[in-house]
Amino acid sequence: MIYRFRAILDATDDVFRDIEIDGSASLEDFHNVLTQSFQLPGDEMASFYSSDEDWNQNEEFSLFDMSEGAIPARTMSGTTIEEVVTTEKPQLIYIYDFLSMWTFLLELADVAGPQDGVAYPQVIFSIGELPDSAPDKEFEADPRFADETGGDEEFRGDIDDGDDDFYDEQTFDDYDLY
Template identity: 25%
Template structure:
């Protein structure tokens, strides 16, 4: 028997609920094999409602009326599972999106609870979209961790004790995530009318939370934010550069007792992305084209092929966005009609990590705003193909209608 599994940390009580809940999430996915929503590729309301009942960190819900994003714990677990590549989002032969387990999952399940915690904390720290979630309040978030690190365990931190009060109301999602991670306990306010009202009365650091917050601040070089923001933060907090030869696990392991953490896993799952992609490009229900292209086709070449397919003149700026809407998705690639791009010289389909079943947006002409929806219909491994139009339906629209 592995004696390391018998050893316990004084911090076990603080991190165990998070590890148990993440385990419940994994078991739910493996047992239910749920379909994900077609539009957003997340768990549906009924599934979230059912899963929520199995968790320690539950959202109060009497019926299935909330989306995955509104269940903070479930949304966190889902993103950690996908970002860590314990699961991949793929589409099956019935055109249903699924969470498919990878070889990394078995390795993860063989870690002890402390190794699991450090692995998941690293995924959170290095992949969570802090800038998107916190807008302009990344500095204030690090300052909140700083306050937690200097406050006595289970002493109450009130709104006036921190430089920014949004973490008690509008940006309380990140505060609740800190609770899920075992960093703090929260005292809640009942009968909150809107997200602008305070929903949290006080923050109470755990024993573990004080120590891990102090350590995370020293690991700013690993956080998923822009380098210039990290530099400003380190200057404000008078921090030295992190030891670049140290892995994240080495830094965080120092919080725990010796010999509790000896390993982690490398989840760089190798996926063959070389081959032929079949894309369906839609302007309407009865107006679409099917394109065939290779993995080394650039997005500028894809742009040219769409222009040809719909008889457009290639005379305006364009951009590609992830997701099903340019308003909620992120810009994937943008350039002028002649292929010049500020961010990417020649981004290829392979480099963009396009997978079967994925949907994204092509926007052409930022004035007239022609918005095309694109879905990856199929992927044929290790097959080469020149960019071509293989199927079409509906007459191409007039790019410049005669308004007279």
């Protein structure tokens, strides 16, 4: 089946692409289509994230498994689009270049059979150009960890809390490091 997505740059200006791609294609194939269609260099790290209807990031699908022997991460090359996107869960988040944080919201618009004579993937509609730099992001604290005033007071510590005795009582000599 052919999946039609709208890929929207998370910015104030309208910058998006409508892309058709085979659902059996890997997320890495989708990554390559996205970098080409938005004219990104394609030489930076990137990840897809499954998402809920409020665009909260869930499971990560990375370009490379960087778990270093811990619990293996799911990779783009080992995951197909149809494994993670359904009509019930139609949203993905795509982040390209973790220093610049180019963030794209991907939403499934349609699933249909392939058309004869059409080569997939293809960009079927394009609006706007990528700005010179990634849009600034405003990150918000998780409200579950905020106090009544909206701050994170219970998690903040004063650097000079007056408890200098801790440092006076212990030195590195107190620990057998070797």
